[in-house]
Amino acid sequence: MKGFLEETLELIVQKHDSLSNHIFILPSKRAGTFLKNLIAQKTTQTSFAPEILSTESFIEKISGLSYASNLEQLFELYNTYLQSKPQEVETFYSFSKWGQTLLQDFNEIDRYLIETKDLFSNLSAIQEITHWSPDAPKTQMMDDYLKFWNNLDAIYQTFKNSLLKNNKGHQGLVYRTATEKLTEYLKTKQNNIFVFLGFNALNTSESKIIQYILEYHNSDIYWDMDSYFMQDSIHDASLFLRSHKKDWNYFKTNNFKGVSNYYNTPKKIEIIGAPKNISQAKYVGNLLRHIKIESPDSIKNTAVILADETLLNPIINSIPKEIDAINITMGYALEKTTLASFFNSFFELYLGNNSKGWFYSNLLSFISHPTTTTLINEKEEDCCSKISTTIKTKNWSYISTSKIKALAPDNVILSELFVDESYTPITFIEKCLHIISELKNIYTSQSNSLALEYLYRFNSLFNQLNTLIQEYNYVNDLKSLLSLYNELLSSETLDFKGDPIEGLQIMGMLESRNLDFETVIITSVNEGILPSGKSNNSFIPFDLKINHGLPTYKEKDAVYTYHFYRLLQRAKNIYLIYNTEPDVLEGGEKSRLITQLLTDENKTKDIKEKVATPIIIPNVKDLEIIEKDSALLELIKEHATKGFSPTSLSNYIRNPIDFYKRNLLKIEDVLAVEETVAANTFGTIVHDTLEDLYTPFIGKLLDAEALKTSKKQISTLVKKHFARTYSEGDITQGKNLLAFNIIIRYIERFVDLEITQLKQNSIKIIGLEQQLRVKLHFPELDFPVTLKGKLDRIDEENGSLRIIDYKTGRVEGKNVTIKNWEKVTTEYSFSKAFQLLCYSIMYNANNPISELQAGILTFKNLNAGLLKFAYQEGKRKSANDSIINQEILTLFTKELKSLVLEICNPNSPFIEKDV
Known part of the structure; x- marks a missing residue:
């Protein structure tokens, strides 16, 4: 061809x-x-x-x-904007958001040789009509706004002359x-x-x-x-x-x-729908493999055209190993490199720094970055890990520089990275250039040529920023510098090197101009991508563009249509791949260009349509089964000897695998900074505060006046236990301050409830937070089994013995009422009843009882009072249902024994429950 x-x-x-x-x-x-x-x-x-x-x-x-860079144009335009003396001067950061749009309009106006005076006069009139109200006078803000539009031609002329003075221009001016x-x-x-x-x-x-x-x-x-x-x-x-x-x-x-006259010759056209971007990339890879196997030489005359250039990375990773030569026209975006994320993290670190110190999430993100660990750990092994663990252990939300340096006092790089001084944009850039210098020494010693190439590009980028900032003194803070940095970074690419003539060609739509291939594979043939749709990033209204001969989306669509069909003219094998799952980010529905092809009577005979879906092997989650080998049986025996707690047994009832991992293997939750008070921390503070508050009453009858006096200590006690349990976490603001006050309110309401009950009842405190242990004698086992636990409160109400368990979460009456004994050790919904019965057995073993009551006080519903355990045999509840006597304990012991024997049975594996 x-x-x-x-x-x-x-x-x-x-x-x-x-x-x-x-x-x-x-x-x-x-x-x-x-x-x-x-x-x-x-x-x-x-x-x-x-x-x-x-x-x-x-x-x-x-x-x-010569062409001025985009940033040079932006700085010069801002300079021109300031010369126009606006009433309210916008910062450079704010200006840059809409200044880019104005630059695009100036560029288009010049490329199309538009008479600017007429255009800007019309634009100003449109803006005045848009903001004009016949019933109300113009405000100062409206006057200032319209003044800008009236001065637009003067701004344009001054901006143009400034560029020409330096023998430069934006594309349109050139x-x-x-x-x-x-x-x-x-x-x-x-x-x-x-x-x-x-x-x-x-x-x-x-x-x-x-x-x-x-x-x-x-x-x-x-x-x-x-x-x-x-x-x-x-x-x-x-x-x-x-x-x-x-x-x-x-x-x-x-x-x-x-x-x-090539288009109407016979062609093989396949239109393939594939779900999402990765599926498209995988399909292209599979297609290229088949082409290479069937006709090895044809790869040299094959092009993969990326309508959406963000597919470059997945496409590269999908190229089959059979293809040994590829040529990529597009560059690899510099913003996708690890160094880009490192410097972004460094910016965020300093932007989040305030009088309280470094915010923990920004600090942990920076410390855990691979480039940071390379930089810091070069001098001291595991320094980053040490800092991270300390922050999480001590629960620091904000960390001072002195605290960081104290963790690694001899690490020079760490001291240079974390300083308390306020950086100007210029000094911050100098800091970044110093980091690049340090990294260069490390990568040179490692002979890491790719990392050095990245580093060189970032060195050039920061030097360019440095030159611009020193020439134009408009960037006065790190936020503006970050915006500029991202603007510059987004346009930087790392060029691939190779023979541009040989091998498989991967390119964007514009790079394909004038080039022809026998086999053409076009990806992302979706609306909003090919063609790109009706996006209109311009201050000039549609009608005004039409009137002055400026291009609109109609002309833009025609450009895409030309490139699309031009690629098809001489090609013999054409594969058009579109995303079957449209969304905002990855384009809309199947492109109209495909529909246009399908409705062309001269081409329908050449077209084959199909939807390519990946082979989906259903990932049926098999329930995990842990067989009990000798090592595991030893762990169970050790745990049984030390003591089963009601909570650990409840874990088993909920899911035996949870019990295996958490209680036998001791696998704890991942260590993390508790920025806001977690539920378990909240509960611990409530329990500890109540223990301190009621300890003086142990062995005594509660007295209403004494309780009223004790209420005055609540705030101090809560603050004390916050300091102990919440480590060094901050409770002076935000959600933690709310949690602090909620706990105070909970305990105050609880004491008020007790005072109200004392008007008609006598309550005697027998024990608080008692640690109990009892040995269970099961002849079937050749090792001792212990049941242990902590009882929150034991008291007597009007002479009746009560065991009370405090809960800060929500509990309902149905959770402590049982009708079937088997369910108490098989269904987790009865875990609260199960725990109350365990406490009752432990107490009875040390202090034999004739009867008692056990219940839960839930702070989320104190008005419900004590939610008592009840065994309900009939359809209606009675007062006797809530009495726990020796008969009830015997019935429960039978179920408890069955549960423990199941856990200890070597022939009964731990089988996961689907929870």
Whole structure:
């Protein structure tokens, strides 16, 4: 297959003996590389190579200006904005959010050679109408707002002159200047022949320049379009070319060259739907493997076109190992590297720093970053791990610099990273450059060439920022610096190096201009991506754009349509892959371009549709089974001897695997900073405070007046136990302050409830937080079994013995009422009843009883009073149901024995419950 460039070159070679005086202008540098290679192949004698330029380079040569970077433009525009003396001056950070949009508008205005005075006058009038109210006078804010729009032309002129003064320009200004200097430029090129190849959509500047050269200079132009589309008067693929052919004077006397007849030849077109981006990448990888196996040489003439360039990373990782050479036109985004996340983390660390110290989450994020550990642990092993563990153990929400340095007093790098001084943007950049220098020494010693390449790019980036900030003193805080850093970072890429001609080609839509391949794979053919949709990031309204000849989304869609169909013209094997699961981030529904293909009667015979879904092997979660080997039986025996607690047995009832991991293997929860008081910490503080409050009453009858006096101690006691249980956590603000006051309120309400009950009842405190142990004698086991636990409170109400368990969580009456003894050791919903009966057995073993009552006081529902254990045999509850006597204890002991024997049985494995 001959591509557009090869066919056109053959025609030019036939027409001219030598190409050395030719200047080829193409839409992209990429196409220029392929053209240079073709010229080398076609040339039979030694000669000077022709000049090959991309459009932007050609325009830059004509204008004599150089392109200003985006940040340079933004700084210069802000400088111009300040010169306009606005009533309320916006900070650079705030300005940069809308300044980018204004830059885009200025750029487009210049590229299309719009008369700015009329446009900005119309825009100002529209803004005034939008904010005008006939019934109310204009406010000062409205006056200031409209003043800005009235001054827009002056801002534009000043901004343009500032750039020209430095011999620079944004793209549009370079194009406008090139239009003005064209005749001067052509005088120096009298002996050259200009050849324009493969253009489509042209802005007004490009159109005027090309038309002038075609009419008044030795030149030629070749379009890349199929007659199938040129003959269709409404097809968007040829929208611009039909317009050029009709409107340009040149074509009234010259042929319209470059129109081919390939599109309607037989093709193999597959339209494949795949769910989400990763599935698309995996499908492409699988497709490439088949192509390589079936026809190894065809890979050299295969291109993967990424409509959504964020797919580059997953596509690279999906390339099969059978393909040994690939060429990637796009660069790898610098913001996706580990160093980018490291510096972002460093910025966040200092932005979150305040008078209280470093916020723990920012600090832990920075300390745990691989680059940080490389930097700090170079001098001291496991320093980062030590700091992280200490912060979590001591529960520090904010950490002072002195605390950090105390953990590693001899680590110089650590001392340099964490300082209390307030950084200016310039000193912060200097700090970043110093870090880069330290990392360079480490990576050099490790011979880590890839990391050094990343480091070099970040060194250049920070130096560029440093130069700009020193030239323009508008960036005065780290927040603005971070915004600038991210702006610069987002446009930086790491270029892949390789032979651009050989191997599989991976490129974006724009890089594919002028290039042809036998096999074309296009990904993300979805609405909002291909074409990109009706996004309109501009201050200029749609109607005003139409009136002044500026492009709208209609023209933008036509550009995408041209590129799409141009890729299909000469290709023989076409694979169009779209995402079947549209969402906001990954594009909308299947692209209209696919629908357009499917409705083309001349192409339907070539098209095959399918949906490619990954082979899904149902991940049926098998319940985990732990067989009891000798080691595990030894653990069980050890645990039984030390003592089963009601909580550990409840864990077993809920899920034997939880009991195995938590109580036998002692696997604790991951250590973390408790930024806000956790539920278990909350409960511990309540229990400890009540113990201190009621200890003076042990062995005595409660007295209402004494309780009223004790209430005064509640706040002090809660603060004391917060300090002990919540380590060094902060309770002076936020949710922790709320928790502190809630605990005080809970305990005050509890004491008030007791005082109310004392009006009609006598209550005697027998014990508080008593540690009890009892040996259970089971002949079936050859080792002792102990039941242990802590009883929150034992008292007598009107002579009746009561065991009380405090709960800060929600408990209901149904949780402590049983009707079937078997369920008490098999269903977790009765765990509260189970625990109360365990406490009753333990108390009875040490102090035999005739009867007692056991219940739960839940602080979330104190008004419900004591929720008493009850064994309900009939349909209706009675007062006797809540009495625990020896008969009840015997019945429960039987169930408890069955549970313990099951745990200790070597032939009964731990089987996971689906909870």
